[in-house]
Amino acid sequence: xxxxxxxxxxxxxxxxxxxxxxxxxxxxxxxxxxxxxxxxxxxxxxxxxxxxxxxxxxxxxxxxxxxxxxxxxxxxxxxxxxxxxxxxxxxxxxxxxxxxxxxxxxxxxxxxxxxxxxxxxxxxxxxxxxxxxxxxxxxxxxxxxxxxxxxxxxxxxxxxxxxxxxxxxxxxxxx
Amino acid sequence: xxxxxxxxxxxxxxxxxxxxxxxxxxxxxxxxxxxxxxxxxxxxxxxxxxxxxxxxxxxxxxxxxxxxxxxxxxxxxxxxxxxxxxxxxxxxxxxxxxxxxxxxxxxxxxxxxxxxxxxxxxxxxxxxxxxxxxxxxxxxxxxxxxxxxxxxxxxxxxxxxxxxxxxxxxxxxxx
DNA sequence: CTTATTGGTTCAATGAGCGAACCGACGTGT
DNA sequence: ACACGTCGGTTCGCTCATTGAACCAATAAG
Numbered sequence: 001x002x003x004x005x006x007x008x009x010x011x012x013x014x015x016x017x018x019x020x021x022x023x024x025x026x027x028x029x030x031x032x033x034x035x036x037x038x039x040x041x042x043x044x045x046x047x048x049x050x051x052x053x054x055x056x057x058x059x060x061x062x063x064x065x066x067x068x069x070x071x072x073x074x075x076x077x078x079x080x081x082x083x084x085x086x087x088x089x090x091x092x093x094x095x096x097x098x099x100x101x102x103x104x105x106x107x108x109x110x111x112x113x114x115x116x117x118x119x120x121x122x123x124x125x126x127x128x129x130x131x132x133x134x135x136x137x138x139x140x141x142x143x144x145x146x147x148x149x150x151x152x153x154x155x156x157x158x159x160x161x162x163x164x165x166x167x168x169x170x171x172x173x174x175x
Numbered sequence: 176x177x178x179x180x181x182x183x184x185x186x187x188x189x190x191x192x193x194x195x196x197x198x199x200x201x202x203x204x205x206x207x208x209x210x211x212x213x214x215x216x217x218x219x220x221x222x223x224x225x226x227x228x229x230x231x232x233x234x235x236x237x238x239x240x241x242x243x244x245x246x247x248x249x250x251x252x253x254x255x256x257x258x259x260x261x262x263x264x265x266x267x268x269x270x271x272x273x274x275x276x277x278x279x280x281x282x283x284x285x286x287x288x289x290x291x292x293x294x295x296x297x298x299x300x301x302x303x304x305x306x307x308x309x310x311x312x313x314x315x316x317x318x319x320x321x322x323x324x325x326x327x328x329x330x331x332x333x334x335x336x337x338x339x340x341x342x343x344x345x346x347x348x349x350x
Numbered sequence: 351c352t353t354a355t356t357g358g359t360t361c362a363a364t365g366a367g368c369g370a371a372c373c374g375a376c377g378t379g380t
Numbered sequence: 381a382c383a384c385g386t387c388g389g390t391t392c393g394c395t396c397a398t399t400g401a402a403c404c405a406a407t408a409a410g
Contacts, residue, residue, distance in 0.1 A: 007203065009222075009223045010203065010222075011285055011322075011323055011324060011327075011332075012203075012206070012273075012276075012285060012286070013272075013273045013274075013275075013276030013277035013280065013281050013285055013286075014202065014203070014206050014269055014272050014273045014276055015203060015276075016276040016277075016280045016281055017272045017273070017275050017276030017279075017280065018202060018203070018272065018276075020276075020280065022199070022202070023199075023366095024197070024198075024366085024367075025367090027189065027193060027197070028182065028185065028187075028189070028190060028193070031187070031189050039387085039388090040387070040388050040389075041386085041387060041388070044388090047184075047185075048183065048184045049367095050367065050368050050369065051369090051370095051388085051389070051390085052367080052368085052369095052389090052390075052391085053366090053367060053368080054389095055388080055389060055390080065279075075375090075376070075377090076375055076376040076377075076386090076387075076388095077375080077376090077388095078387070078388080079388085086279050089275055089278065089279065090275060092267075092271040092274070092275075092299075092300065093268065093271040093272050093275060094189055095271075096267040096268040096270075096271050097188075097189050097192045097193065097268050098187075098188045098189045098192070099188075099267070100188075100192050100264055100265060100267075100268060101187075101188030101189055101190075101191040101192030101193075101195075102188035102191075103264065104192075104240075104261050104264065105188070105191045105192065105195065106188050106191055110186055110187060110188055111187070111188075124267075124309075125267065125300040125301060125302070125309055126300060127300070134299075134300055147186075148186055149186060152186075157186075198397095199397090199398075200398095214356085214357090215356070215357050215358075216355085216356060216357070219357090224399095225398065225399050225400065225401095226357085226358070226359085226400090226401095227358090227359075227360085227398080227399080227400090228397090228398065228399080229358095230357080230358060230359080231397095250406090250407070250408090251355090251356075251357090251405095251406050251407045251408080252357095252406085252407095253356070253357080254357085
């Protein structure tokens with residue numbers, strides 16, 4: 001993790017997990033990856049994170065197998081960062097955090113997660129109450145809630161406003 | 176959170192949650208609280224955390240309503256820190272993190288979570304496969320797995336070794 | 351009267367996060 | 381040919397958080 005020591009003495013899979021995703025900004029980078037953000041610059045403007053920190057996080061997440069660096073054009077050479085299976089497996093963590101944050105610290109709902117195939121809002125452990133199954137991340141649809149600013153400044157936030165599935169790459173409108 | 180800025184620009188309940196529990200050590204303090212640790216000194220020896228940091232974390236967790244400071248003796252005045260409902264609501268987050276850590280970063284299982292009333296191991300979203308219900312934290316029993324050191328140095332780790340329910344206060348053996 | 355226990359606070363050193371500047375490879379406009 | 385813009389970084393000086401050790405106050409135990 002950092003600061004000389006990791007969670008050294010801890011025999012615990014929670015501690016082990018936090019050594020990978022417990023640093024500042026890391027889980028927000030992963031969250032953005034679920035929202036379809038893939039490029040350095042898009043993470044940068046959407047998160048307002050210092051460039052050096054973003055570069056460091058992307059590197060450790062790649063090294064830990066949470067993200068995969070993938071070339072998407074050759075000239076100039078450009079890479080994008082995509083969630084691996086290991087990264088996608090973090091979805092329950094983010095969902096649980098999101099639920100806790102909304103239940104205890106926000107007024108209006110900011111984003112609503114639904115089962116894409118039937119439109120039903122997900123239950124408290126990520127299941128579809130209508131279908132009775134736990135919904136995997138690619139089948140989750142995100143729609144903006146009433147508390148979300150409908151006219152955000154940065155293009156990435158604007159791209160995320162449209163109802164979309166998780167993991168679907170964002171499309172930036174230029175102009 | 177820290178460092179001058181919180182996750183300022185983020186309109187997101189995940190970011191909001193991380194402002195409360197996203198700092199270094201914080202989620203491990205909460206985890207210990209689930210394991211029944213309640214006293215300053217017990218957190219201290221079990222986590223190997225610097226005293227100043229522990230004091231700071233306990234204070235913000237108390238201020239945010241995750242822990243409650245409760246007097247348990249008057250002379251000398253001594254307080255213990257106990258999870259509130261808001262703190263107990265973090266159980267799904269810890270469970271999800273634990274599952275992810277164990278599936279991706281540990282060899283042998285360290286701890287096993289079971290439904291106390293029937294002994295069945297919890298499923299991947301915290302449900303009891305036998306009973307078909309989601310098991311609330313106080314009904315979860317923790318038993319040590321094969322990967323856990325059976326003879327730890329500190330008394331808190333030893334107290335946690337016995338199969339116990341979550342939230343049940345630990346009993347330290349003196350001597 | 352000395353020592354131990356509990357729950358802290360204080361302090362100097364170190365390391366991580368911050369923001370601004372810089373940079374290299376490549377496209378684009380003129 | 382040359383200036384300018386974009387993308388994905390690296391470098392650097394500053395500040396703030398974390399660390400570990402020392403210190404402290406209240407009380408109990410021997």
